[in-house]
Amino acid sequence: MSVFSKERYGFLARSEILGLLALAALIVVVVPLSLDIFRLNLVGKYLTYAFVAIGLVLCWGFGGILSLGQGIFFGLGGYCMAMFLKLEASSVENTKIQSTPGIPDFMDWNQLTSLPWFWQPFKSLPLTLIAVVAVPAVFAFVIGTAMFKRRVGGVYFAIITQAVAAILTILIIGQQGFTGGINGITDLRTLLGWDIRTDHAKYVLYFVNAALLMGVLVLGYFVRASKLGRILVAMRDKEDRVRFSGYSVASFKTFVFCLAAALAAVGGAMFTLQVGFMSPSFVGIVPSIEMVIYTAVGGRLSLIGAVYGTLLVNAAKTALSESFPQLWLLGLGGLFIAVVLAFPNGLAGIWGAWIAPWFARLTKSGSHGSAVANGSPAE
């Protein structure tokens, strides 16, 4: 029996289970053992982007919907979490030097005297946790319904999501008193009294993040293998035929867009917890497109590839911008072009075409199955 056989256990093929186990071993065992806490925290930060990338695989790779506004949802999730932490950090005794104690410092600087209504729910953790997922999902639902019902797709959808990302960034920066402006929400300290800035807390958060990521990956595989996943791929390849078969194409598209948004939001919330702040620089057009490139590098059709793509691009970014800051943009730009021109299926494509068959030959099975060969990318 080859390790690359197509034998399925539930909704997972054997090779997919092995891939998940290998990834789990990497991020739960190898990385924490080999890196100090500063680097581990960085990897944790990268892994929060992987949530967005997994969402994009579902939405773009399988569904054919390219969203250039995933930063919106990453940011909304992150901001929801940051608002809760900020309120906790702005207790009356912490802020007694302000003219209005008990409200966040940037509100005080902007002459606000009471907490705005939309900050009120973020005093409670359960409500915050619901909002982290619900706010971006509802927002995505509104955008998705409005666009997909009117059959806006492809390029137009990409441009409009980009415009929405621009709008949200301008709004957050402009409404300084309510959002913290360009600096974002900073100086976050504790989660229900538990100091998130200590090394111990960073370890705990890293493992929580890793566990969530593995959960999201399994969810992604579940969607992929379900009937929904098949309809998504069918829609990508021949939308009209799916529509004429009686499926409500718009509803499926809206659903997968909302799912991707919710995943991005979870990533955003974990980002805030691990990094300790949230700012509009993670919302706008540039970060949103960068998140697409993580997916493209990993392979737009491979859920697990998206995680590796995110890790690889970010590791390269950190390494290059630490030693050769000038080269980083050139490298990133070149990577974009190389991936699009030469490797449309990214790392996963390389794995599927070269490495997996080589492994298969090595284990003398003759089976050429691979977890990633899902056909050509969407046009």
Added chain:
Amino acid sequence: MFEGYSLGDLASIFVMQGFAGLILFSVFVLMALGLAIIFGQMGVINMAHGEFMILGAYVTWMCSQIFQNYIPALFPIYFFVAMALAFVASGALGMLVEWALIRHLYKRPLDTLLATWGLSLILQQVYRSVFGPREVGVDLPSWMMGSLQLTDTIEVQINGLFVMSLTVVITVVVAFLMFRSGWGRQVRAVVQNRVMAGAVGIDTEKVDRLTFGIGCGIAGVAGSAFTMIGSTGPTAGQLYIVDTFLVVVFGGAQSLLGTILSAFTISQAQSTMEFFLSGSIAKVLTLLGVVGILMLRPQGLFVLKIRR
């Protein structure tokens, strides 16, 4: 929002803001014309369009430096030379990019978006390395400075007027090229039916390359005009790219008239609101309005009726 202004004041404000809007409109139109050709006609999403514009701006800046230091006698007319050079430089780069990159991606429009985004990052870094990270501005010849006093409360800048007349001229030239010249006929034929156009003997590859080059060249001229009203930095192009795409999409991607009208609507709405509200809110409201209308009318304001 109108309290405290007399009727006469309001009229002057609208005229002055309208004029400021017209300058914004000119830049939008110049950028959007190139994009309308590339995106509307060829279906290529050129995210590096802003960088082609900035290339034109840097060419203009270099020209102004050269004329100032070596041939000051001709300084008053340097701008015309700079504009021609900007067109040639951006156009040549555009044709090179088309040959090296874009022609492999015609069947994957969304991928052109990613690839040209990568290109824009590279160009930004190149500009930063070559010209430095600081913004540069050009010196205007004396005849372009100052303003015309129309009434006590209304005055218009001469450089603004110049940019506007330039826009009109370029628009007329582009319209003529598209709808009256042999090249325009070939471009439209290729857009409508590529295979058939090839079958009747049009060299579609050559048409593609030339079209992309001309679109980028116009962006270069836009950058040239842009130097007269703002300063140029390595990332200035990125600020305008989303707006420009919205202008093109809002107008209906294949219609030149639509592009012009939508540029007019968007720039006027934004600059008029800017006076009464803060700049960021004016921008948000304008963009929201555009996105809202696009949701109701996804095909844009004007559509060419083509059988698909």
